């Protein structure tokens with residue numbers, strides 16, 4: 001191998017952290033830049049549902065979704081909301097989003113590209129957890145999706161058919177079986193499907209921080225600064241520019257800044273339709289009841305997971321842009337769901353002790369991230385736009401971006417993920 005490449009990784013969320021680990025393992029000279037702490041509260045990787053779902057193949061946009069949009073607009077407290085003030089801005093993204101899922105054939109194509117990024121994710125988590133001393137944060141309790149009854153489950157056939165096609169299997173639990181499997185559940189839920197192959201983290205932010213610490217132990221440097229742009233000579237990258245007029249001289253840059261990648265991509269020649277699907281979580285410390293499994297109540301579409309800080313309920317999709325203040329009523333909807341799923345919480349939710357968080361899912365309209373070189377220069381490589389599935393796709397997306405930047409043979413075919421698909 002020749003001289004190591006000087007690579008700047010911009011953004012230390014889950015994607016940047018895995019990319020940095022891959023680059024360090026490959027012997028490159030790595031600088032990670034982030035204005036906040038790796039995996040800190042400012043990062044979406046901090047506050048998500050904490051699930052590593054290799055089975056997450058279905059994009060959010062599916063046939064018939066457009067019929068539900070008027071209802072979402074009318075109901076400010078549903079699981080999906082669009083603020084009127086943001087509607088005109090979000091409209092082009094929404095049109096592309098609905099079009100991306102308009103036929104089953106399109107959804108199947110997207111699912112194939114998602115599968116390429118999620119399969120084997122858990123193996124990467126295990127490997128890096130062992131290398132960085134993070135095994136205690138990784139759990140393999142599977143995922144229990146709960147429905148009112150079998151008819152509701154059958155109405156969700158597209159997701160389950162796709163999973164079956166890609167070799168995922170699950171245990172179906174009906175009536176008493178479900179309640180024995182997951183004691184304490186409300187009688188309103190009569191059917192469950194347990195995917196044993198899924199996993200979760202008990203503290204996603206700490207896992208990201210641990211990966212970055214591990215990369216730094218192995219030679220990477222962490223700089224607490226915001227990247228603002230790039231200095232090019234011709235089509236070659238010479239430096240990443242930073243806030244305050246500084247720069248970091250380098251050969252390559254990886255853009256892994258989550259929702260903030262939109263601005264950096266613009267500087268590298270690409271206008272990517274990246275929208276924030278804002279999401280919320282609440283964490284109940286010392287919960288009166290601890291579920292045995294991570295749970296997804298399919299009527300509320302939220303993630304209920306035991307974490308180190310307490311029982312986390314994460315979910316909601318709100319299109320309201322980057323600047324609007326959080327609407328904490330959306331977090332309260334999540335908190336209000338807990339007694340509906342587990343009656344033990346009825347009258348036991350101490351609002352004062354509940355931690356509430358809002359973050360930005362970095363979402364493209366077609367359910368696939370942007371991975372690959374920028375239009376302006378092959379030296380700037382993207383890996384952002386992981387929407388609802390950044391934890392699941394992070395290891396392979398990060399590794400793919402690292403390989404593309406170093407000119408290594410890529411772990412998966414990068415073709416479906418190029419940013420220029422939106423040109």
Ligand SMILES: Cc1cc2nc3c(=O)[nH]c(=O)nc-3n(C[C@H](O)[C@H](O)[C@H](O)COP(=O)(O)OP(=O)(O)OC[C@H]3O[C@@H](n4cnc5c(N)ncnc54)[C@H](O)[C@@H]3O)c2cc1C
Pocket residue numbers: 010011012013014015016033034035036037038039040042043044045046047048049050051052053225226227228256257258259260261277278279280281303314315316359360361362383384385386387388389390391392393
């Ligand atoms: C409520 C909710 C629930 C979710 N649940 C799940 C789940 O269960 N499973 C799953 O797989 N996914 C889930 N997601 C999605 C997942 O969290 C995201 O896809 C993922 O965290 C995105 O990771 P990232 O590394 O791209 O971005 P981030 O985690 O946002 O990290 C980006 C980093 O870049 C830094 N940065 C920003 N601008 C700059 C700059 N100019 N220069 C340098 N650094 C910069 C930021 O400070 C930040 O640290 C959920 C999301 C939400 C909101």
